[in-house]
Amino acid sequence: MDGNVYLTERFEEHRSHLRAVSYRMLGSLAEADDAVQETWLRLDRTDVSEVENLGGWLTTVVSRVCLNMLRARESRREDSMETYPSDPAVSREDTVDPEQEALLADSVGLALLVVLDQLAPAERLAFVLHDLFAVPFDEIAPLIEKTPAATRQLASRARRRVKGAPLVPEADLTRRRRVVDAFLAATRGGDFDALVALLHPDVVLRADKAVGPTPAPLLVRGAVTVATGAMAAMQRAQSTVPALVDGVVGLAMAPLGRLFLVLGFAIEDGLITEIDIVAEPERIGALEIAALDV
Numbered sequence: 001m002d003g004n005v006y007l008t009e010r011f012e013e014h015r016s017h018l019r020a021v022s023y024r025m026l027g028s029l030a031e032a033d034d035a036v037q038e039t040w041l042r043l044d045r046t047d048v049s050e051v052e053n054l055g056g057w058l059t060t061v062v063s064r065v066c067l068n069m070l071r072a073r074e075s076r077r078e079d080s081m082e083t084y085p086s087d088p089a090v091s092r093e094d095t096v097d098p099e100q101e102a103l104l105a106d107s108v109g110l111a112l113l114v115v116l117d118q119l120a121p122a123e124r125l126a127f128v129l130h131d132l133f134a135v136p137f138d139e140i141a142p143l144i145e146k147t148p149a150a151t152r153q154l155a156s157r158a159r160r161r162v163k164g165a166p167l168v169p170e171a172d173l174t175r176r177r178r179v180v181d182a183f184l185a186a187t188r189g190g191d192f193d194a195l196v197a198l199l200h201p202d203v204v205l206r207a208d209k210a211v212g213p214t215p216a217p218l219l220v221r222g223a224v225t226v227a228t229g230a231m232a233a234m235q236r237a238q239s240t241v242p243a244l245v246d247g248v249v250g251l252a253m254a255p256l257g258r259l260f261l262v263l264g265f266a267i268e269d270g271l272i273t274e275i276d277i278v279a280e281p282e283r284i285g286a287l288e289i290a291a292l293d294v
Contacts, residue, residue, distance in 0.1 A: 004044075011040055014055050018062045024128045025066035027113045027257035035065045059135065063125060063143055070121035110241045111291040113257035115162050118289055126151050127158035164244040164290020176249040177292070179267050180242055184251060187230045187237040195230055199223035200271040207277035218277070226275065244290040252289060262287060 018039060022032035039062040051057045116124050122144040129135040130151075137148040137155070144151065179198060186194035205226045207218035220226055230237075236253060243252040243262075251263040262284060266274035278284055 007043065007048075010054055011043060011058070014058050017055070018058055021059060021128065021133060022062055022066055024113075024116065024132055025063070025124060026069060027117050031069060035062055035069060038065045056139070059129075059133075060139070060143065063129060063140075067121055067125050067143060070124060074121055109291065110239070110254055110257060111243045111252065112162065114241070114243060114252050114254045114259050115289055115291050117254075117257060117259060119158050119161060122146070123154045123158040123161075126155040127162065130155045131159060161288075162291055164247065164288070164292075173249060175270070176265070176267055177242065179270060179272060180249050180251060180265060183230075183265075183272065184237060184240060184242065187234060187240075190231060190234050192227055192231055195227040196223050198272055199226055200268070200273045203272055203274065205229070205275040205277070208280045208283060242292050244288075244292055246288050249292070259284060259289065262289070 015036060018036045019032055022035040023029060026032050026035065039058060042061050042065075043058065048054060048057060116128070119127065125144060126137075126140055129140050130137060137151045140155075141148045141151040144154070146154070183195065183198050185191075186198065201223050202221065203223050203226050205218070205220040209217055220229060236255075239255040239260075240251050240253040240263075243250060245252070245262055245264055248264070250265060253260045253262070261277055261279040264276040264278065265272050266276075278287065
């Protein structure tokens, strides 16, 4: 068999695994495909005749590619939030099918992608490779130029960030989760009456800036008015998931796995009395976001 054809076939055997690693590292299907393509290019120009474990070699290469991409992203992170479109339901990746991306994000866990996106590149690499793909620490360590012990600490720190720590008792957390889940379900389903039933008649909604063409802060009062506004966000609600926000159940809107805004709730006697929408990058960066049920 022709050497190049054989190499191509061997690579295709590992493509789905490499794409899975890349997507969890990068949280973007387009970027994941770019990383896989770069890995193929490196394989094509490398003599791997002495490589016994091609799958392990490819995983190492794609991890290095992803790490470089994450570090490049980190250097421009302060600009990333400001470049989001006014409607986050619109894909920023013209080359990717938004439905395909949404299905993949749902299968991985959108809340998990949100938390991973908040980690430093080395933390993300250590956690993804070890906790999600069972790569030993002594194989991860050279990728980030750390000792295995230091790499273990990075993964442990990332794990704590991912799992979070509730600030309320388990029973209270469950009650709050039930209300927040119902709010999200009613918004996604366009059930106006169900939304109004969840809101205190004098509910107050505050947003540090409107998600739209006007950047002015927003203040809305009353169950009917707040519910009407939520109905306008039905499409955006499809990319919104429950998350632990500073130890309390809230919602994170994350189109394509990139955190766009956060909703915090005050709940009394099973009714939502306040909704606080955080959209400013500086305020979002100060929040501790963790995945629920990870």
